[in-house]
Every structure is written in C-alpha cells, then in structure tokens.
Amino acid sequence: xxxxxxxxxxxxxxxxxxxxxxxxxxxxxxxxxxxxxxxxxxxxxxxxxxxxxxxxxxxxxxxxxxxxxxxxxxxxxxxxxxxxxxxxxxxxxxxxxxxxxxxxxxxxxxxxxxxxxxxxxxxxxxxxxxxxxxxxxxxxxxxxxxxxxxxxxxxxxxxxxxxxxxxxxxxxxxxxxxxxxxxxxxxxxxxxxxxxxxxxxxxxxxxxxxxxxxxxxxxxxxxxxxxxxxxxxxxxxxxxxxxxxxxxxxxxxxxxxxxxxxxxxxxxxxxxxxxxxxxxxxxxxxxxxxxxxxxxxxxxxxxxxxxxxxxxxxxxxxxxxxxxxxxxxxxxxxxxxxxxxxxxxxxxxxxxxxxxxxxxxxxxxxxxxxxxxxxxxxxxxxxxxxxxxxxxxxxxxxxxxx
DNA sequence: CGAGATTCATGTGAAGTATACCTTTAGGCTTAA
DNA sequence: AAGCCTAAAGGTATACTTCACATGAATCTCGTA
Numbered sequence: 001x002x003x004x005x006x007x008x009x010x011x012x013x014x015x016x017x018x019x020x021x022x023x024x025x026x027x028x029x030x031x032x033x034x035x036x037x038x039x040x041x042x043x044x045x046x047x048x049x050x051x052x053x054x055x056x057x058x059x060x061x062x063x064x065x066x067x068x069x070x071x072x073x074x075x076x077x078x079x080x081x082x083x084x085x086x087x088x089x090x091x092x093x094x095x096x097x098x099x100x101x102x103x104x105x106x107x108x109x110x111x112x113x114x115x116x117x118x119x120x121x122x123x124x125x126x127x128x129x130x131x132x133x134x135x136x137x138x139x140x141x142x143x144x145x146x147x148x149x150x151x152x153x154x155x156x157x158x159x160x161x162x163x164x165x166x167x168x169x170x171x172x173x174x175x176x177x178x179x180x181x182x183x184x185x186x187x188x189x190x191x192x193x194x195x196x197x198x199x200x201x202x203x204x205x206x207x208x209x210x211x212x213x214x215x216x217x218x219x220x221x222x223x224x225x226x227x228x229x230x231x232x233x234x235x236x237x238x239x240x241x242x243x244x245x246x247x248x249x250x251x252x253x254x255x256x257x258x259x260x261x262x263x264x265x266x267x268x269x270x271x272x273x274x275x276x277x278x279x280x281x282x283x284x285x286x287x288x289x290x291x292x293x294x295x296x297x298x299x300x301x302x303x304x305x306x307x308x309x310x311x312x313x314x315x316x317x318x319x320x321x322x323x324x325x326x327x328x329x330x331x332x333x334x335x336x337x338x339x340x341x342x343x344x345x346x347x348x349x350x351x352x353x354x355x356x357x358x359x360x361x362x363x364x365x366x367x368x369x370x371x372x373x374x375x376x377x378x379x380x381x382x383x384x385x386x387x388x389x390x391x392x393x394x395x396x397x398x399x400x401x402x
Numbered sequence: 403c404g405a406g407a408t409t410c411a412t413g414t415g416a417a418g419t420a421t422a423c424c425t426t427t428a429g430g431c432t433t434a435a
Numbered sequence: 436a437a438g439c440c441t442a443a444a445g446g447t448a449t450a451c452t453t454c455a456c457a458t459g460a461a462t463c464t465c466g467t468a
Contacts (some may be wrong), residue, residue, distance in 0.1 A: 110448060127448045128424030304450095327412065347452055352413070368413065372461025375411025408463070419452070425445090432439075 018234070018272055025231040026265035028258055031077060036227060037220045038070050041213055045078045048209045049184070052082070052148040053091055057182035060172065060206050064189045065213025068256030071188050072154055074213075079152065092147035094120070100159035103302065107159060109167040113138055116151065139174065142181045149183045157191040161360065165198045172205040215255030221247040224257050225264055233268065237278045242267065245284045262291050293388045299361055300392055305400070306346055309337050310354045311363055312396045315389060318382045326377040327352060341401060355380060 024030050035042065049058045063071050079095045086093035096119045098106050106112040110131045114124040117138040124134055142149050151171070153159070159167060174183050187206055189195075195203055216224070225243045246267070250260035266287035271279040300311065313333040317325045331348050338345045346354075355378060359366040362383045370376045384392055396402075 108449080125424060127422065128446085130424095130447055133424095133447090346450095348412080349414085349453080350451060353451095368458090370459040370461085371411080372459075373409060373463090374461075375409080376458055376460085377412055403466105403468080405466090406464085409459105409461090411458105413456105413458075415454105415456085417452100417454080419450105421449085421451100422447100423449105424447075427444080428442095430439105430441085433437085435436090 020232060020237075020268070020272065021234050022231050023265070023268075025228050026261055026268070028261065031073065031080070032228065032231075034227075035070060035073060035077060036223045037216060038074055038213075041070070041074050041211060042078060044211050045074055046081075048211075049078060049082055049150065049186075052093055052150065052184065053085060053089060055091060055146070055148065057148060057175065058150070058184045059208035060184060061186045061209045061211065062189070062195070062207045063187065063211045063213065064192050064194070066192070066215055066254045066256065067190050068250070068254075068258035068260075069213040069215055070257060071213050075152055075154075075186060075188060079150065082150075092145065093150070094142070094147060095150045095152065096120070097152040097154065099154040101155040108163045109170075110134060112153075112159060112167055117141065135170070139177060142183075143178045144180070146180045147182075149181055150186060151183060152186045152188065154188045155190060156187040157189040157194040158360075160194065160198065165202050168202045168206060169199060172202060216251070216257050217255060218247050218251035221250050221255065221257055221260045225260055228261065229264065237271075238264075238268070239278060239280075242279050242281060242284060245281055249284070249288060259291075263287050266290050266294075289387060292385070293391060296363070296384055296388055296392060297395060299363065300395060301399070305343070306350075307354050307358060308396055308400060309343070310334055310351060311358060312393070312400065312402075313337055314358075314364060314380065314382055315393050315396070318389065324379045324381050326379060327355065328377065330355065330380065352378070359383075 025032065045061065045063070048061050051058045063075065065071050076097070079097070083093065083095055085091075096116060098112065098115055098119070100106045100112065104111070106115045110127075110129075113131065113134045114126070117124045117134055120138065120141045122137050122141050124137060156168075168185075168187075171183075171185055185206060195207060198206075222243055225246055229238050229243065243264070246260050246263040249263055250256050253259070263284055264287075267283040268279050270283045270286050270290070274283075300308065303311065310330065313330050314325070316333050316337075317323075317329055322329065327348070331351050334351060335345055355364060355366055358364040359380075365381045365383045366378045368376065369379045382389065
C-alpha cells in the first residue's frame with residue numbers, strides 16, 4: 001500500500017510539468033553573464049585591479065554597501081575575468097577568496113591566516129602553531145616566485161568585530177616582507193560605518209581605493225529578476241505581477257537583490273511542489289515566511305550547544321510574559337535549563353558574551369541600558385518574529401533533548 | 403527644590419586556567435654493515 | 436653507527452573562568468532658598 005503510494009508520488013513528480021528550465025540561475029551561488037545596473041561598479045573594480053596584468057601591485061580596495069547590493073558578485077565576476085585574462089597573457093596571478101563570517105573557518109586572526117595558507121596549498125593544523133609560524137608558512141609559499149596575489153576578504157567587518165583589526169594591519173604590511181610576490185587586499189564590508197573605528201594606519205592602507213555599492217531600487221531589482229527568470233523558467237511560468245511583488249518586497253528593506261532572488265526561487269519551488277504550472281502571488285507570501293524561517297534555522301542549527309541553550313532560555317522568557325528581559329533573568333533560566341539536561345553551567349560573564357554574539361547574529365536584539373538605581377544591564381528582545389518562534393523552539397528542543 | 407553623592411546589577415577588560423593540539427628533542431630500540 | 440620510533444617537554448590557540456574595576460541614571464541626602 002505504502003509502496004504503491006510512493007511510486008505514485010514519484011510517477012506524478014516526473015510527469016508533472018516543471019516550471020523550471022534552469023533552477024540554478026536563481027541560486028545565490030550563480031554568477032550570471034551580465035550584472036544589470038552595476039556597470040559603474042564593475043569598471044571601478046576592474047580599473048583598480050587591472051594593473052596586476054602589468055605585474056604591478058594594484059591598490060588595496062575597500063568596498064562597502066548593504067547586503068544584496070551585488071558586492072560579492074561583482075568582485076567575483078571581475079576576478080574570474082581577470083584570472084582568465086592573466087592565464088591567456090601568462091601573468092602569474094592568484095586570487096584568494098575568503099569569507100570571514102564562516103564560523104570556525106576565518107573568524108580569528110589565526111584561522112584566517114591558516115585558511116589563506118590552505119588556499120595556497122599548505123595544510124595547517126587547526127590549533128597548536130604560533131600565529132607567526134602560520135604567517136610564515138603563508139608568506140613562504142607565495143613568495144617562491146614572482147606573482148601577484150589578490151586576497152578578497154568578504155564580510156571583513158565580522159572579523160574585525162570579533163578579533164580586532166590587528167590582522168588587517170599585519171596583512172596590509174605583508175608587502176614589505178615579501179621579495180617576489182606582491183599582495184593586494186580587497187575588503188568587502190556590509191557595515192558602512194565599519195571603517196570609522198579601525199586603526200587609522202589600517203584605514204589609510206586598506207582604503208587606498210574605495211567603492212560604494214548603493215542599494216538597488218525596485219525597478220532595478222525587477223530588471224534583475226526578469227533577466228534571471230528568462231534563464232530559470234519555462235515560458236509563461238512566471239507572471240509580471242509576481243516579479244513585481246518580489247521586487248517590491250525586497251526593495252522595502254534596503255534594496256536587497258539577494259532577498260528578491262530568494263523570494264522568487266522559493267516561491268517557484270513552492271509552486272513546483274504544488275504542481276501548478278505557474279507561480280502565483282500567494283506563493284511569494286508563503287516564500288517570505290519560509291525564507292525567514294530557513295535562514296534562522298540554518299543559523300540556529302549550527303550554533304554551539306551553549307549558545308543554543310542561551311537562545312532557548314530567551315524563548316522561554318519570551319513565552320512567559322516579559323519582552324524585554326534582562327541578563328539576570330536570562331541567566332537564571334539558563335541555569336535551570338543546564339541543570340535539567342545536566343550540562344556544565346558557564347559563568348554569567350561568559351553568558352554576557354554569548355548574548356552579545358547572538359545579538360550580532362540577529363537572533364537577539366540587545367541593548368545596554370541603565371535602570372538607574374536598579375543597576376545596568378542588557379535589555380534583550382527576541383530577534384525572531386512570531387510564526388518562526390515556535391518552530392525554532394521545536395528545533396532546539398529536539399537538538400538539546402528536552 | 404536642586405546639586406551632588408550613592409547605589410545597584412551587570413558591563414567590560416585583563417589575566418589566569420584547562421584543554422587539545424603542535425613541534426622539537428632526547429632516549430631507546432632496531433637494523434644493517 | 437645509522438636510522439627509526441616514542442614519549443616527554445615546551446609551546447600555542449581557543450574557550451572559558453576569575454578578578455577587579457567601570458558605568459550611568461534612578462534614588463537618596465543634605466544644604467539652601
């Protein structure tokens with residue numbers, strides 16, 4: 001009986017007409033042929049980096065703009081082209097791309113440099129070595145021949161927020177130590193104000209050239225979506241109205257094209273699953289919830305256990321009544337929870353830091369306030385909205401074993 | 403009544419500790435001449 | 436004697452703890468109008 005059912009599902013799936021031609025083109029990893037409305041930025045980046053084709057070190061470049069304004073995409077695009085040209089002209093050029101936000105990959109000085117070393121083919125242990133040693137490993141392996149290295153540090157603001165700007169200082173100085181190779185650094189930041197509280201030496205050196213990516217407006221996002229959907233969907237699967245809606249939603253908060261693409265992709269997946277031949281407006285609404293949920297799930301799932309418990313404690317408090325709550329309240333609940341599942345209780349000092357981290361991830365919204373006579377504390381609210389809370393709670397319960 | 407002192411709960415920085423892992427080194431064992 | 440293996444010694448990064456001091460506005464205190 002069940003077997004037959006399964007078979008039925010598969011059969012149906014195969015017979016069903018899919019809305020997709022090439023679903024990949026909606027994914028964030030996809031690099032499209034041309035990037036609409038970013039000509040200025042593309043040529044800006046290209047002009048700066050082009051000098052490496054003459055074996056001259058390009059100026060360091062610092063790029064900032066909000067999420068989903070195409071920073072990463074543009075840089076990657078230019079880099080690909082550059083690599084291709086360099087290959088043709090036999091210019092020794094290497095481009096290293098590192099995303100600093102990756103947990104446990106590049107979020108400390110040591111780990112970043114270790115990652116760089118790995119990118120040039122030197123396995124480096126996760127701990128144990130002096131940081132200088134790792135620097136040396138990296139330098140030596142790039143300095144063995146004349147070449148230009150372009151290091152792209154994406155989400156560089158994270159790295160600095162977590163472990164200070166010393167890394168950047170060291171990296172911007174590397175050229176003095178290298179005999180053959182030359183290094184150019186491209187920093188990409190979502191935080192527009194990030195440069196303000198950075199060592200002025202780093203600032204002047206990293207910001208030799210600066211480029212701002214303004215947010216897209218609704219019309220531009222529409223263009224982008226239209227372009228991609230030509231590749232992604234079969235004829236007539238997606239309606240003008242749907243695209244407008246996605247664009248409008250995304251433009252509503254700071255012109256985030258990535259969000260628009262996500263909306264369209266998820267909406268179309270939902271439509272596909274429903275087995276209807278085209279995407280309807282309500283699919284977009286459903287998609288909006290789902291994306292928010294999925295993003296949060298992804299973050300929560302990979303949180304260290306202790307942070308998960310702190311988050312769960314927040315959810316418990318959120319459930320009762322108080323919304324904002326304070327560090328002390330949270331710590332009490334946290335204690336009970338740890339007791340319940342027999343986990344080691346960390347100090348309040350540490351929890352305070354963990355709350356800070358959850359705040360950075362957007363799961364909490366925490367603000368240090370003074371309650372006058374009644375002390376100073378963090379005022380914490382949940383950064384997760386209504387419908388998702390329950391699901392996150394379920395997820396945590398199953399992961400933590402409540 | 404208002405200026406200044408007090409107070410509370412916790413933020414925050416610095417230094418210390420435990421753990422896991424790394425390299426170096428010295429000693430011991432094996433092996434081959 | 437040379438080569439190889441092993442275990443101890445000495446070192447590091449990271450996550451966490453301990454200690455001590457900093458914060459900042461509501462509240463208290465006390466001098467003054």
